[in-house]
Amino acid sequence: MLRRPFFWIIALVIVVFVTVPTIGNNVSLREGLALAAVYIVLASNLNLMLGYAGYVNFGSIVFFGLGGYICVWLVNSYSWPLGFSLLAAGVGVSGLALVFGFGILRLRGPFFALATIGVNEAVQAFVENFKPWGGSSGIYISPQVFQPLGGAGRALWVIYFLLVAAMGASLYLSYAIKTSKFGLGLLAIGQNEDAAAILGVPTPRYKALVYSASAFLPAITGGLYFFKSAFIQPSDAFDLSLSTEAIVICMLGGQGTVTGVALGAYLYEELRGYLLTSPLFSNFQLVIAGVLLLVIVLFFPSGLMGWVYSRFPGTQRVLE
């Protein structure tokens, strides 16, 4: 894989993310890129289900939220170091996903999509009643917890670098899966699940595996995000609009491609950042997302990368 140019393109992106805000200590840029990294993680991992296997996970945010809760809870109540808490969050959530997955992955297409919404809502409603996790009030982390990392200022930088690492891992994971036999099986499932099964692809196992894999990095990212926010509550942790945006990003960039999703995430985050503070448009953020999605679904189902590939055929060999 080291010889393929795309590997080095991803590496370049990581280097850019790490160095640019660091030079000049540019905090606002760092914050913007941190958010872009979060979107890239969410969208890339969603892409594993959506773009490769063809299963729409409307409730993918549940991994993010649960990961956030596990990490924050371990750090706050048991004073675990951040690293272990993140790992526990990742392993815990993907383990749960594996178990859940066998159940709901029996469902096809739209039923699966509905079930994922149901799972997210059920988990949110449950957490709102779960006293050890603060119920609906959530968990507040004491600022003391930043001391082992060198105080709040330094901690924010450490968290940023970890986020970039998670982003890099997501991109490499997407790439590695796509170019592997596992990925081939997933794409076959996405094209025609029954045919794939007949041809010998072990569909239930593959689906459960990819569902579980797509949970690992979002869970860790959730842990980082909410640790940084020092505060987690159910309505933020399980906010369906984030999974919605991840879906829009995947479709915008080109589902099933690694570059497209990453590019789409970055562009979408920039657009969103602009809309956030524009007094005219901040209410219309959803409208714009919706129009974008509709146009793409109706006329450009292969997204941005689909258009790029058709105009510049050479790129398809280089950019996954």
Place this chain on the structure above:
Amino acid sequence: MPPVPAAASQPPTNMLGILASIIDGVLVGLVYGLAAMGLTLIWGVMDVINLTHGAMIVAGMFALYLLVSALGINPYVALPPVLIGGFFVGLALYWIAIHRMIGRPPLMSLLSTFAVNLVLIGIGTGIWGTALFNVAVSLPGVSFGRYTFPGAHILAAVLAAVIAAALYLFLQKTRIGKALRAVANNREAAELVGIPTTRLLAIAVGCGVALAGVSGVLIGTLFPFTVLSGDGYQLKGFIVTVLGGFGNPVGALLGGVALGLLEGIVTPFVPVSWTLVIEFVLFVLVLIAFPGGIFSTRRGAL
């Protein structure tokens, strides 16, 4: 004096209270059933899950509010115009978002209706924000003992049942209704027999949206609403559809009653905040156990 221990949620010692909850649950459940019927109709006829359903319910609510506040009419008089208006909106929805998706993977129609939903809700919040709107309907209620059933609940339930019955007759007895059922059963065969399927698909969406709209009107007479209320009722609509069977309008009514019954039975015994957890867990479990819904008829048949 020793402190009196505070009672957590104690089971009500009177059967009357439980009965009142159950009856109220069934009343509201009939309205939930109506809210789900449009969803299940569209699904049954063309295999499309209409994710704008929630927005259409909200549109019905706001139509009620605007008609009542602008023209000062009786809220229930808003039903016919919303029914007709909703039908035409449904036709438009079909041509904009669904027509090109027929025959494509279900993912696509899911996303296209989802996109339209985002746009509609976004415009709605842009215009009305998320302020709460209320259409005060006060009708004399029926009391027994200390419990009262508000008149509006009773009337809404009756109207829901009437509309459901009308839909059933439409599907069974009229030519268009029978044609719809034919298309739902087997679209290719229907085309071969000369049924203009595209037109019928559009009509089906028209009816589905009209139903969503009138259920919005009825819900608007019972509870306050915001532009964002649609999502909650759409989710309830999914739960009802799963319970009652995809594609089965009578099943939707039964499913609605079942959901209302569940809420009515659960509430007296369990802290109110657990109701949602139970509903959603049930939803997922039923989906997994009965992928087509509990009362599902042959897939695609009405």
Place this chain on the structure above:
Amino acid sequence: MKRICLLAAAATLFAAPALAQDTITIGMTASQTGPLNVDSLGLQRGAEMWRDEVNAAGGIKAGGKSYQVKFVVYDDQSVGGRVQQLYTRLINEDGAQFLFSPYSSGLTAAAAVISEQYGKIMIDGGGAEAKPFELGNKYLFMVITQANYYLSGAVEALAQKAPHAKIAMIYSDDPFSKAVLAAAKDQAIKAGLEVVMDESYAPSTTDFGPIVNKVISSNADAVLGGGHYSDGATLARQMYDQKANMKWVSLLVAPADDKFADLGPAALGVTAPSQWETQVSYKPQFGPTAQQFIKAYQDKYNAKPDYHAAAGYSQGAILQHAIEQAGSVDLEQVTAALNAIDVTTFFGRVKFATDPGHHGLQDAHEMVLAQWQQMTDGKLGRQVVWPDAAKSADLIYPIPPATH
């Protein structure tokens, strides 16, 4: 000659900036959209009115300079994630030197994390929950009464009127309401009252029918609870529609808003804890009297101010006082001045706790209890009914039963 004139003209261009005024930038978010927008509006308007008055009077005067006040306000859409992004932006890009809180405890907790991470003073006029203040902060200051005391007056008054009352607590599942009712429960039990029901509902609940039936089944005489405007108003209306006939009803936030009058007969007798009412008569050591504040607000916005507006105004007034006392806008000096404050304005007395475990919690401000009654002009209005020292009318107990 011409060249000299040109040079002179150019010189004045360079001289002009030296005469320009200094500015203090205050950053905040408001829930302009989202479920909290009705409540957030008053807070915002109060703060803006303070800003306009201060600027009209020449600005804040400290250390020999005059500072004009500039606000930078973003819409947080009542969403916590946005609050943190926006406050980070306010600090890093918009150059906010001081911050005001958003509206509601949940959003304030989120914002407080950012203000402490970057070390900026935040004046809290919108979030009453104590938890964010108990984590160890240096620059947070709450000008309103904290959540734990919201219902203490109601409990005291109820215990006086009905020493054996049975209370049903039914409240929104959000941090603020939960904190208020948990404290109220302790206070009620200590006062010898019986709590027969203690449940929370999802904040988005619109169908209170089953809950009201449960309240009726519990044989309660009094209801304490609610949350914010929407659910409180709906709960009150549905209790009336279903003839729950409670003898005492105290709800949070909703009845303290003038819009509550829209409920008509369902509003009669309902009490609300309030940070401030137009009838209270504290003697201010500086700033406007209650009358002046009410009149100015009425002239500017064509509406009566509620306690959110009074709190919003006070955020600014207290900050201004501290800056003037400190004689500078330096962070540590203003913090020291805030820590030392013990003043009375039209809003009431303000003094902050300074021990590290509770830094910034409001120590001195008191709540009043307001009740909806039939006024002399036949319309419904709020009267202050507790404490005795501040009341404008007698408490009505029990609430007359529904007559529809």
